Structures are given as structure tokens and as C-alpha cells.
Amino acid sequence: MVSALYVVLGALLLIKLSFDVVRLRMQYRVAYGDGGFYELQTAIRVHGNAVEYIPIAAILLVIMEMNGAEVWMVHLCGLLLMAGRLVHYYGLRN
Template sequence: MISSFYIILSIILLIKFSLNIVKLRNQYQVTYGDGGFSKLQIAITVYNSAVEYIPSALILLIILEMNGAETWIIHLCGSILIVERLLYFYYLHYIGNNQKSFTINTIYISLILIVISNIYYIPWNQFFNLH
């Protein structure tokens, strides 16, 4: 399964984002929450956003593969998802919140691409089969 590659990459990203939070909480000696530290707030935002969007995108990617989509489409959708999450991390950590709208729009682009691809590859003949 091609989608398993993107599942693994996504889990690695989630681990990385989680470790960033742990590192910053240790650095700022914060047990719960963000302690008012902006770097920690950004790290938590990146992690929460990934946890919010990655699972549904991966489920759609698995379904896309199960529906028989071409390999290049699965790679395109999976790559866009991973690159988008990396861009979100990069922009918030190194550029700041002024580019946040760009990265928020990219997650919608990747989700919409996966949804449209799924709609195209749904086995419609089985869907409307009355027998």
C-alpha cells in the first residue's frame, strides 16, 4: 500500500511536533498549557493542527488507494499533505503568523484534492447497482 508510506511520514511528523512541545515545556519549565510563551503557543498550534487534519486526510488517502486510484495521484495527494504540514511548521516557527493564512489555505487545497480524487475514483457502477 502506497498510503502506508504517507501514514509513516505523518506519524514521524506528529512525533516531531510533540517532541517540540516537550522540549519547550522543559526549557520554560511549564507543566501544563503554554505558560504564556509564544514559542510554546506556536508549537502547540502546529501539533494541534496536525492532529486535527492529518487523520481525516490519511483516511481519505487510504480510501483513494482502495478505490484503485493511479499511483501518481496517491503520491501527489500524500506529498501535498506532508509538504503542507512542513510548510505550516516552517512558516509559524521561522516566519511568523503573517503567513498563517497561506498555510491554512494549503491544507484545504490538499483535502479538496483528495476528496475530488476520491469522488472520481468511487466505483459508481457498484454504488448504484441495485442487485
Template sequence: MTGLDAFALYTGLNGLLLIALAYNVIRHRQRSKIGIGTGNDAELERACRVHGNAVEYVPVALVIIGALAMTSAPVLVVHGVGILLTVGRALHAWGLSSSAGTTPGRFIGTLLTWISIVAGSGFLIWTAVS
């Protein structure tokens, strides 16, 4: 598997995750009959934040993974960043979906997501200046 293949894999997996989270928002909207906003519905608000949080982090992380692949980073680096991102986003979605408070999934998911972005960014900067 090449770096570009790995990039394609994590782009596809995270794309499916975003669609699943968007579907969850739609499901809550239909149940509560709220077409726009959240109407003070706590479950809908949480579903929107789970989706919104993924939308805030996934695109920049995928740009980083794509840049790693295009700069011929070792495939293991691309996989490492991709796995951290994907597992992190799944854990975060699960944790925040289950509770608006602090949960292990939410904490570990955020941590893994941040590590993926920092590690990928650091590798890109190191590659650019060396």
C-alpha cells in the same frame, strides 16, 4: 509500488512529522517548566499550535489517502495527494514555527494541505458516484 504501499509511505512520513512536532512541544515545556497549558509563553503556545494544527489536518487527510488506495485509485493520484499533504504540513510547521504572523511557509503549507484534501475528496466522490 501499489496504492497501499504509497498510503503506508505517507502515513509513516506524517506519523514521524507528528512525533517531531510533539517532541518540540515537550522541549519547550521542559525549557519553560510548564507542565500543562502554555503559561503565557509565546514560544510554547506557538509550538502547541504547530503540533495541534497538524493533528487537526493529518488524520482526515490520511483517511482520504487510505480510501483512495482502497478504491484502487491510480497510484499517481495517491502519491499526488500524499506529496501535497506531506510537503504542505512540513511547510506549514516550518512557517508557523518561525513566526506567529503570516509567512510564505505557513500560507503555501495551508494551501497545499487544503488542495490535498479537496482533490482527494473530489476523486473519492467522483469514484463513488460513477
């Protein structure tokens, strides 16, 4: 099952983004919200955006594969998903 690769990559990316938020919360000693720190605001937004898009895209990849899509099409969509999430992360962080 090819889509499982992208589900796992998406999960790993979400874990990494979660750790970024936790690290910044500990660094700035902020338990709730963003404390007005731009870096924390950005990390929260990057993580939130990934949480909004990765699960539905992963479900669509699985459905696509279950409906008999060609393997290269699943890889193409999965790679585009991961590339889009990484470009979003890079764009907001820099």
C-alpha cells in the same frame, strides 16, 4: 500499499512535533497550558493543527487507494499533504 508511506511520514511528523512541545515545556517548566511563552504557544498550535489534519487526510489517502486510484494520484496527494504540513510548520516557526 502506497498510502502507508504517507501514513508513516505523517506519524513521524507528529512525533517530531510532540517532541518539540515536550522540549519547550521542560525548558520553560510549564506543565499545563503555554505559560505565556510565544514559542511554546506556537509549538502547541503547530502540533494541534497537524493532529487535526493528518489523521483524516491519511484515512482519505487509504480510501482513495482502496478505491483504485492511480498510484501517481496517491503520491501527488500524499506529497501535497506532507508539503502543506511542513510549510505550515516552517511558516509559524519563522
